[in-house]
């Protein structure tokens with residue numbers, strides 16, 4: 167975290183405090199003593215494809231386990247980053263043509279009301295760039311008590327092939343409802359939808375999601391599908407997901423869905439007729455192979471469903487709980503690799519979270535190394551070696567450029583401090599891959615595997631810190647792995 171960010175946070179807090187002071191006392195949120203600490207979300211979303219809008223009502227049962235008494239709860243309002251005039255945009259200006267193939271198009275998130283127990287609560291949309299919804303609780307919420315809040319929010323979807331939006335008949339619904347900010351170090355962590363990496367940060371929660379569509383849509387989803395029915399030419403889907411840290415959907419009327427049940431998990435592969443559907447069986451088999459391998463090598467996949475959807479996506483792939491998005495425009499061979507990478511994220515990001523904003527290498531590096539491991543352990547040594555060498559080459563090339571420019575790079579920094587996507591990828595993916603390959607070779611296969619299982623046992627469904635990871639490796643290492651990690655992260659490593 168950099169100094170500027172902290173200064174901004176202080177200023178924002180001052181503004182927010184003033185707003186809360188003005189509106190306090192309107193009404194108090196209902197409170198109940200809590201027994202478990204996961205937030206419950208009940209999201210009701212209604213899609214209108216004429217206007218490309220999504221009406222959402224998000225009922226949140228927030229359980230205060232922060233240790234502090236709260237006067238307000240903050241939510242990330244990611245979707246608002248797509249609005250016209252946003253200062254922080256989810257895309258680089260240099261990628262405008264790639265992100266908006268049919269020209270510039272904006273979205274927006276408009277909060278309509280915030281209520282609790284039928285009473286209106288005061289709120290404001292603020293943060294550094296209208297990226298945060300701050301809800302004043304009316305009455306202080308003590309530790310171990312919960313508050314129920316209902317947020318009505320209308321979304322205008324942008325026409326784009328990014329993570330949220332519609333393009334060519336496919337609708338990507340990700341980060342489409344207000345999501346509780348992680349509370350740590352005495353404050354809510356506000357996420358800006360930066361163009362670099364995955365600027366999303368959340369704790370695991372329980373979700374119930376109802377989606378109404380106005381057409382005959384097939385839907386790739388987080389959680390499990392509980393029911394699906396046709397009504398007035400549209401459909402009503404009900405989903406449920408427990409202990410997952412986000413909830414996302416991908417919709418298309420022209421999806422062909424291939425399904426297989428494997429080891430108690432229902433796997434579904436979604437691709438459009440005429441684009442990918444002809445290879446869907448093969449891709450479903452690749453998905454099954456990856457999910458089973460990681461489940462066996464690391465630890466069992468604890469959910470009942472896993473979906474992969476081929477969609478319009480400027481990035482090659484993107485992970486969500488129980489759901490991976492794969493760009494339909496990738497070459498077939500690259501799709502296989504991206505499926506393995508995104509599937510590895512089900513473990514590293516999904517089941518075991520990390521601070522994506524400041525320690526992106528923890529999940530990206532591990533996902534990249536997991537790709538090599540998967541190919542190496544599945545009789546594809548050449549592909550495994552090629553993958554390692556690709557990242558070795560990329561990392562060395564970046565090191566040379568930095569040396570020529572006289573820069574002093576570090577691996578651990580805030581997403582917003584990477585000067586380019588090139589730097590971000592070289593450092594977190596390529597160098598991250600090499601770090602974990604070094605750890606693997608230092609520990610040996612058996613101890614690496616034991617360490618990963620221990621890491622999982624201690625951090626399942628939580629946000630793991632670097633020290634949690636080091637503790638796990640140190641438990642099975644001969645020496646202190648801190649030195650090895652340090653050399654990679656501070657760029658002193660010779661390789």
Ligand SMILES: [Zn+2]
Pocket residue numbers: 507508511529530533
């Ligand atoms: Zn990744």
